[in-house]
Amino acid sequence: DHVLNVVKIFEMTYLSRVLGFSVCFFSMIIIPSLVRSSVVPNGNVTENFEQEIKNLEKFEEQNENLISRNDLPCDNDAHFKIQCTSVRRAVRKWRQRSWMKGKTPPHVSQLFDEPYRPQDSKHFEVSSSSSFEAKPERVQDMHYADGTHLRSFTGVDQVYMGDYHAKSPFAVIIDCNSPDFNGVDGILGFGLEKSGSSYPTPILFALTDPTNAASNAQGLQRKFSFFSTDDAAEVQLGGFDPETVTGPMWYTRALSDDDFIVGVTSLTYGHPTKGPKTQLLKFSDPTGEEYLPAIMDSGTSCLVIPGDKLDGRLRNSPFDDFTELWDEGTSFWVTIGGRTFEIPYSSWFLAETNQTCVQPSPDGMEGLLIGDV
Numbered sequence: 001d002h003v004l005n006v007v008k009i010f011e012m013t014y015l016s017r018v019l020g021f022s023v024c025f026f027s028m029i030i031i032p033s034l035v036r037s038s039v040v041p042n043g044n045v046t047e048n049f050e051q052e053i054k055n056l057e058k059f060e061e062q063n064e065n066l067i068s069r070n071d072l073p074c075d076n077d078a079h080f081k082i083q084c085t086s087v088r089r090a091v092r093k094w095r096q097r098s099w100m101k102g103k104t105p106p107h108v109s110q111l112f113d114e115p116y117r118p119q120d121s122k123h124f125e126v127s128s129s130s131s132f133e134a135k136p137e138r139v140q141d142m143h144y145a146d147g148t149h150l151r152s153f154t155g156v157d158q159v160y161m162g163d164y165h166a167k168s169p170f171a172v173i174i175d176c177n178s179p180d181f182n183g184v185d186g187i188l189g190f191g192l193e194k195s196g197s198s199y200p201t202p203i204l205f206a207l208t209d210p211t212n213a214a215s216n217a218q219g220l221q222r223k224f225s226f227f228s229t230d231d232a233a234e235v236q237l238g239g240f241d242p243e244t245v246t247g248p249m250w251y252t253r254a255l256s257d258d259d260f261i262v263g264v265t266s267l268t269y270g271h272p273t274k275g276p277k278t279q280l281l282k283f284s285d286p287t288g289e290e291y292l293p294a295i296m297d298s299g300t301s302c303l304v305i306p307g308d309k310l311d312g313r314l315r316n317s318p319f320d321d322f323t324e325l326w327d328e329g330t331s332f333w334v335t336i337g338g339r340t341f342e343i344p345y346s347s348w349f350l351a352e353t354n355q356t357c358v359q360p361s362p363d364g365m366e367g368l369l370i371g372d373v
Helices: 050-062 076-091 201-206 317-326
Strands: 004-008 012-017 028-030 133-143 149-161 164-176 186-187 224-228 232-239 250-253 261-268 291-297 303-305 331-336 339-343 358-359 369-370
Touching: 076 261, 076 291, 133 164, 149 201, 164 201, 261 317, 303 317, 317 358
Parallel strands: 028 164, 291 369, 303 358
Antiparallel strands: 004 012, 004 250, 028 186, 133 149, 149 164, 224 232, 261 291, 261 331, 303 369, 331 339
């Protein structure tokens, strides 16, 4: 039951988990009034791709020590648990943008070039709702390394997503300083529910809570898929619409029960059509079963790869090798669950500003972070 769906849509690869996918780690943050989505899931979300399942079973048989285990390495393997924890911390405490021009080291800006303009967003009108409940005693303060600060309190009200609705908690922003939120009406997140967390219940869990009498989505499966382009995006609830997917769905096991972590066995870099590709994960004692934890987080802008040898687990520093090899028109290839996915040049290079979106991991992070690239 710990599975990730890997969806190839047009030229972009996205991931969604059978139990939900983390778009960001908030349940939902609202600056404005909620807008009802026009997207309604359709198609048979339980369609069984028999051949793909056979392929998965074959891969599992061939890699039993890697993925076909009864326990989850992030939760039960003492050494690997430390690695997974380091990746989780990196996402929550180190979400920042750092850029590299040409072959120079990345530069992290701590200042914003423009102010936050709250007037550009639509705001949630508390006085217009007769059912809104404020929980002012539950305040969240979030600080990021790039200087972004969000302060919010918890509220409860009817939340609508397409034809689905439920009484659900969410975070109401009362202070923000980042221009990234200019013109943004809110943040919708599909993070997993974590025990002991002070954050509101994730929206998908609230919608599908069988004890939530105010929900009409109690029978909805805790699955979703999403995809986006530069100017449009879509979220599908309850699974995925096969008509929007090129090819069948491919499944790979998750390594944790409460985070979207997968095992990366290979990361190569080079030109798609010429020359050899360079392996960036050079394990010190390769046996063919090595892998590093990688968290999938669309709320992070860039691809984050190890910036050192990970206490000897690697013979190289992947980020240093990348900076030495950097060239125009190149791609990354990441292998997850026996399948390799290309991250093309157009996804991680910003042509308009001549900048890359690849960055080294912070000290103490023993894995990768695959962001919105």
